[in-house]
Amino acid sequence: MTAPQTEQEEAVNETPDAADEMRAQLEALKKENEELSDRLYRTAAEFDNYKKRTAKEKQELSSFAKGVCIKEMLTASDNFERALGVPCKDEEFKKGMEMIFNQLCEAFSRVGVKEIEALGNPFDPNFHHAIKQVEDESFGENIVCEVLQKGYELDGHVIRHAMVVVANP
Known part of the structure; x- marks a missing residue:
């Protein structure tokens, strides 16, 4: 009596049709x-693309929400700056207000808010909003000659355009 054969040995001993069938199955x-x-x-x-896309959307949403909040605070900051420009008899009070204003500006800087440079630069509608045009020989063509309201950007996006006067359009 012989030892039992393994399945592979049985497959080899089977007919060619069975071998072809096994090759086809393989x-x-x-x-x-x-x-x-x-x-x-x-x-x-x-899934990797989904993770990257949702992380990017989350960052954009966070940046947008931060921008909306900061934009609301810019009005108060503008008024604060205007108030500092008014003459004050109490120098200690004025010095204290300047220190508070500087802290506010530093806080804006720490969260990524940057002032848009405008004065003396060429007019750029992506960053500037022209309110008025003037003819002035002391400035070149299409140069911002006065800033009426500062503009700001956050994370590479404009949150408020600078309102400017443009010379020699």
Whole structure:
């Protein structure tokens, strides 16, 4: 009596039709494995893209919300700055107000708010809002000659355009 044969040995001893059938099954399994692997890689890539996209959207939403909040505070900052320009008899009071205003400006800077440079620069509608045009030979063509209200940007986005007067348009 002989020892029992393994499945592989039995397959080898079977007819050529059975071997062809097993090869076909093997090829089908290989193809299915490739398809599943491809699907897995695609799903992993889609998930990675999803994570990146949602992180970017989260950052943009945060930046937008921060910009809306800061824009509301800029009006108070402008009024504070105007008030500091008014003559004051009490120098200690004025010095204290200047210190508070400087702290406010530093806080804006720490959160990423930057003032848009306008005075003496060429007019750029992406950053400036022209309120008035004047003819002035002391300035070049299309140069901002006066800033009526400062403009600001946050994270590379304008949160308020600078209101300016443009010379020699």
